[in-house]
Each structure stands twice: as structure tokens, then as C-alpha cells.
Amino acid sequence: xxxxxxxxxxxxxxxxxxxxxxxxxxxxxxxxxxxxxxxxxxxxxxxxxxxxxxxxxxxxxxxxxxxxxxxxxxxxxxxxxxxxxxxxxxxxxxxxxxxxxxxxxxxxxxxxxxxxxxxxxxxxxxxxxxxxxxxxxxxxxxxxxxxxxxxxxx
Numbered sequence: 001x002x003x004x005x006x007x008x009x010x011x012x013x014x015x016x017x018x019x020x021x022x023x024x025x026x027x028x029x030x031x032x033x034x035x036x037x038x039x040x041x042x043x044x045x046x047x048x049x050x051x052x053x054x055x056x057x058x059x060x061x062x063x064x065x066x067x068x069x070x071x072x073x074x075x076x077x078x079x080x081x082x083x084x085x086x087x088x089x090x091x092x093x094x095x096x097x098x099x100x101x102x103x104x105x106x107x108x109x110x111x112x113x114x115x116x117x118x119x120x121x122x123x124x125x126x127x128x129x130x131x132x133x134x135x136x137x138x139x140x141x142x143x144x145x146x147x148x149x150x151x152x153x154x
Contacts (some may be wrong), residue, residue, distance in 0.1 A: 019148065021046055022053040022078045024099050025088030038088055038137055045141045046086075049149045053078040079103050084148060086140060087113035089126055089133065097125060104129040114140040 023042055027035045036056055043052045055075050075095070079085065085103045087096065103109040113130040114137050115122065122133065134140045 018051070019049070019083040020051045020053050020081055021084045021086050021144070022082035022099075022103075023055070023088075024079075024085050024103075025096055026091060026093040027056060027095075034090075041137060042086060042141060046144065049145070050084070053082055075099060076102065079109070080107065082109065084144065085109050085111045086144065087111060087130060088137070089113040089115040089117070089122075089130070092123070097123075100126065100129050104131070112140050112143060 021042075023039045025035065025038070039054050039056060043054065046052060055078060058071075058074055072095075076099075079099050079102055082103070085100065087100055089096065100111055100113075104111045111130045111132075113126065113133045114135065115126075115133050116135070119127065119133075127133065132140075132143060134143060
């Protein structure tokens with residue numbers, strides 16, 4: 001009887017992205033679709049490497065008042081699930097600030113913000129509780145890709 005050579009073990013099939021990024025930033029009172037626009041751009045760039053948690057995937061339009069507790073709890077659940085919080089700090093926002101504080105202070109998450117504000121014009125609370133604040137979405141995405149995506153070398 002002829003002895004078979006061992007069959008090489010197959011690598012497990014790659015599973016989808018494991019790390020998660022929560023897209024944090026103002027939604028209410030945003031004009032010209034800005035709240036959705038930056039999130040769409042971020043998802044296109046980062047979804048190859050991360051699972052995207054976008055609070056706008058849930059539709060509470062015209063139900064904000066009777067759904068307030070539900071909206072907050074869903075958003076907090078996303079913050080808890082996320083490994084990284086990407087923040088659009090383009091204006092003062094109570095919800096954004098509370099999510100940043102919760103993620104950073106309570107959960108010790110890595111919080112990366114992009115903002116048009118200079119350091120001196122930024123809230124000391126945002127400066128204290130964001131791990132890193134960069135001037136643009138593109139800079140923030142580059143930072144995430146550089147520091148959180150494993151480089152494969154041949």
C-alpha cells in the first residue's frame with residue numbers, strides 16, 4: 001500500500017473585519033447631508049479593514065421625541081462594541097461630547113477626532129478625552145490605517 005504524503009493544512013478562510021469603528025458626530029441640525037456625507041466617505045475607506053458602526057443606519061427621523069431613550073441606548077451600545085471611535089468634532093454637540101467622554105473615560109477606548117478648530121479654539125473637554133485630534137477626515141483615516149491595520153510583508 002502506497003503511503004500518502006500529508007495534505008497541507010489549509011489556512012482558515014479569512015473572516016470579515018473584526019475590529020469595529022464607531023462613527024461619532026453630530027446628526028441633528030446638520031445641513032446639506034453633512035452628517036451622512038463624511039460617514040459615507042469614512043465607510044468607503046475603512047470598511048475593508050474594519051466593521052463600521054454608523055448610528056445613521058437606524059432611522060428615527062420624525063420619531064426623535066418618542067424614541068429618545070432608544071436612540072441613546074443604541075448609540076451607547078455601538079460605543080461599547082467599538083474598538084475605535086472616529087469623531088467629527090466640527091461643532092459643539094451634547095451627544096457627541098457624551099459619547100466621547102463615555103468611550104474615553106469609562107471604557108478606555110481610543111478616540112480619534114477630526115476638527116477644523118485650532119487647539120486654542122477647542123473645548124478642553126474634547127482635548128482631554130480625545131486621544132488624538134487631527135485637522136481633517138483624511139488625516140484621521142490615514143492615522144487609523146497607519147496605526148491600526150497590520151502591515152503584511154512578503
